[in-house]
Amino acid sequence: MTFTLAIVGRPNVGKSTLFNRLVGKKLALVDDQPGVTRDLREGAGRLGDLRFVVIDSAGLEMAEDDSLQGRMRRLTERAVDEADVCMFVIDARVGVTAADEYFAEILRRRAKHVIVAANKSEGKAGEAGALEAYSLGLGEPLRISAEHGEGMDDLYRVLMPLADQIEEERPAPIEAVTDVDLSDEDAESGEGSEDWRPSAARPLQLAVIGRPNAGKSTLINKIIGEDRLLTGPEAGITRDSISVTTEFMGTPMRIFDTAGMRKRAKVTDKVEKLSVADGLRAVRFAEVVVVLLDVAIPFEQQDLRIADYAETEGRAVVVAANKWDLEEDKPHKLNELRASFEKLLPQLRGAPLVTVSAQTGKGLDRLHAAILKAHEVWNRRVPTARLNQWLGVMTESHPPPAPGGRRIRLRYMTQVKTRPPAFVVKATHTDQIPDSYQRYLINGLRADFDMPGTPIRLFFRDQGAKNPYKAKADKIVQSGALSKHKDRQKPKGS
Structure with missing residues (x-):
C-alpha cells in the first residue's frame, strides 16, 4: 500500500457504502438510519492497480463537548490528522449544507490532501448538488455513486498522482482461522512446523467479546497505549467489529473489538442485530477469544452463552474479570469467581x-501470559506413541462398557488436527460407546497432556477385528460358486 485514505463527511452520506466498495467486501455496517458508524474502521482498499489503507469514520457532528457525538467527532478529526488523503463526501441529492461548509473549512486547515466526492449523483437528481460542491473551494468535485460503483475511474485518476508521493506500509490481511491437518510423520513424532507461533507477518488473532459495558474497548485502548477506540459510560457504543494490529508486550497481535452481546429477546434494533452478527463473525476469525466479564455481575446467563459459543467454534478461551480495581474483598471474590467458573x-x-x-x-x-498459554495449548501436538501408551493405561484402569455382552475394544489412537486439538480412536462397536466414556477420555487428555481449557475434539472410528483367514475363505467360497455354475451349464447326460 502507498497511502492512507480517510472517508469523512456528515452522517448518512454513504461513507460506509463507499468504504465497502473500495475494500471489495461488506465489512462496515450499512443502514438507512444515520450514525451507524462510530469507530474508525480500517481496510485494505483496492482501485485498479492502486493499493492503500482506507478508513471509514463516524459522521461529523456539530458537537464539541464530551457527549457521544463530541467524542465521535474528535476520533474522526484524529483520522483526518493522520491520513495522507481525506475524501470529503457530500450528499448530491441534498446539496451543500451549512454543516458541509463548516467541516470543509476544518479540512482545509487540517488535512494534507482533500478530495471532494458528491455521492448519490446518479441520474438527474444529483446534478445540482454536484455543481454546488464547487462552492466548497476544495477543487473539482467527483460525481460518484458508491451504491452502483459509478465514478470509480475518475477517483482512480485523481488518486494516481498522489500515490507517487506518499508511501504507507500495507498491514497484514485478515485470514480466517482453519484447522491444521497433521502429516503421518508429524503425528508420530508430535512435532512439525512452528508456523503457528505469532510473528509480524502472521500476528495472533485475538477477539474480545462480552456483554455491553463490560469494558472491552477500554481494555484494548489500554493494551495498545492510545485512545484508538471510542469509549464512554454509555452501554453499546461499539457497533462494528474493529480490528487493531499492535504488539502486546512484545507479541504481534491483531485484536478485534466487538459489540456488546445482549440476550436475543432484548435485541430488536436492526443495527444491533447487525452488530452482534459482526461480532460473532470476528470470533470465527480469531484464534484466542477473551470473554470479558464485569466483576460486579459475573457469569450471568449471557456470559455463559458467549463463552459456550466460543468453545463451540473451537477457539481457545481466556476468561477475564474486568473492573477488579473496584473490588474491595479481592481474595473472597476471587475464590467465588473460580467456584462459579468450575460449576457453570x-x-x-x-x-x-x-x-x-x-x-x-x-x-x-x-492476561498476556494466559493468552499465550491458551494459544500454545490450542496448537499442541501429542506423539502417537504416547497417545497409545496413555490409551492402554486409561482402558486398563477403567475399561469401556460391554453392552449386550459385546466387549468394546479401543485399538488405536492418533491426533489428526490442531487448532483445536482433534483425536481419532479406532475401536469396535463405536455406536455403543456412551458419551460419559468420551468425556472420561477428554478429561484424561486435559489432565495428562496439560491441555486445560482448550476445546478438544474426540472421534471414534469403527474398526472391527480382522480375520486373518477371511481372504482365504472368500476365495474358497468364490471357487465353489464358480464350479457349481459350470456344473449347471453342462448338458444333461454328458
Missing part, C-alpha cells in the same frame, strides 16, 4: 481465569 462452565474446565482493570492497566501481564 464445565466444558472449559481448566481455562485461564484472570482479573484485570482496563482503567488502570493492572493485570495485563497476567
Whole structure:
C-alpha cells in the first residue's frame, strides 16, 4: 500500500457504502438510519492497480463537548490528522449544507490532501448538488455513486498522482482461522512446523467479546497505549467489529473489538442485530477469544452463552474479570469467581481465569501470559506413541462398557488436527460407546497432556477385528460358486 485514505463527511452520506466498495467486501455496517458508524474502521482498499489503507469514520457532528457525538467527532478529526488523503463526501441529492461548509473549512486547515466526492449523483437528481460542491473551494468535485460503483475511474485518476508521493506500509490481511491437518510423520513424532507461533507477518488473532459495558474497548485502548477506540459510560457504543494490529508486550497481535452481546429477546434494533452478527463473525476469525466479564455481575446467563459459543467454534478461551480495581474483598471474590467458573462452565474446565482493570492497566501481564498459554495449548501436538501408551493405561484402569455382552475394544489412537486439538480412536462397536466414556477420555487428555481449557475434539472410528483367514475363505467360497455354475451349464447326460 502507498497511502492512507480517510472517508469523512456528515452522517448518512454513504461513507460506509463507499468504504465497502473500495475494500471489495461488506465489512462496515450499512443502514438507512444515520450514525451507524462510530469507530474508525480500517481496510485494505483496492482501485485498479492502486493499493492503500482506507478508513471509514463516524459522521461529523456539530458537537464539541464530551457527549457521544463530541467524542465521535474528535476520533474522526484524529483520522483526518493522520491520513495522507481525506475524501470529503457530500450528499448530491441534498446539496451543500451549512454543516458541509463548516467541516470543509476544518479540512482545509487540517488535512494534507482533500478530495471532494458528491455521492448519490446518479441520474438527474444529483446534478445540482454536484455543481454546488464547487462552492466548497476544495477543487473539482467527483460525481460518484458508491451504491452502483459509478465514478470509480475518475477517483482512480485523481488518486494516481498522489500515490507517487506518499508511501504507507500495507498491514497484514485478515485470514480466517482453519484447522491444521497433521502429516503421518508429524503425528508420530508430535512435532512439525512452528508456523503457528505469532510473528509480524502472521500476528495472533485475538477477539474480545462480552456483554455491553463490560469494558472491552477500554481494555484494548489500554493494551495498545492510545485512545484508538471510542469509549464512554454509555452501554453499546461499539457497533462494528474493529480490528487493531499492535504488539502486546512484545507479541504481534491483531485484536478485534466487538459489540456488546445482549440476550436475543432484548435485541430488536436492526443495527444491533447487525452488530452482534459482526461480532460473532470476528470470533470465527480469531484464534484466542477473551470473554470479558464485569466483576460486579459475573457469569450471568449471557456470559455463559458467549463463552459456550466460543468453545463451540473451537477457539481457545481466556476468561477475564474486568473492573477488579473496584473490588474491595479481592481474595473472597476471587475464590467465588473460580467456584462459579468450575460449576457453570464445565466444558472449559481448566481455562485461564484472570482479573484485570482496563482503567488502570493492572493485570495485563497476567492476561498476556494466559493468552499465550491458551494459544500454545490450542496448537499442541501429542506423539502417537504416547497417545497409545496413555490409551492402554486409561482402558486398563477403567475399561469401556460391554453392552449386550459385546466387549468394546479401543485399538488405536492418533491426533489428526490442531487448532483445536482433534483425536481419532479406532475401536469396535463405536455406536455403543456412551458419551460419559468420551468425556472420561477428554478429561484424561486435559489432565495428562496439560491441555486445560482448550476445546478438544474426540472421534471414534469403527474398526472391527480382522480375520486373518477371511481372504482365504472368500476365495474358497468364490471357487465353489464358480464350479457349481459350470456344473449347471453342462448338458444333461454328458
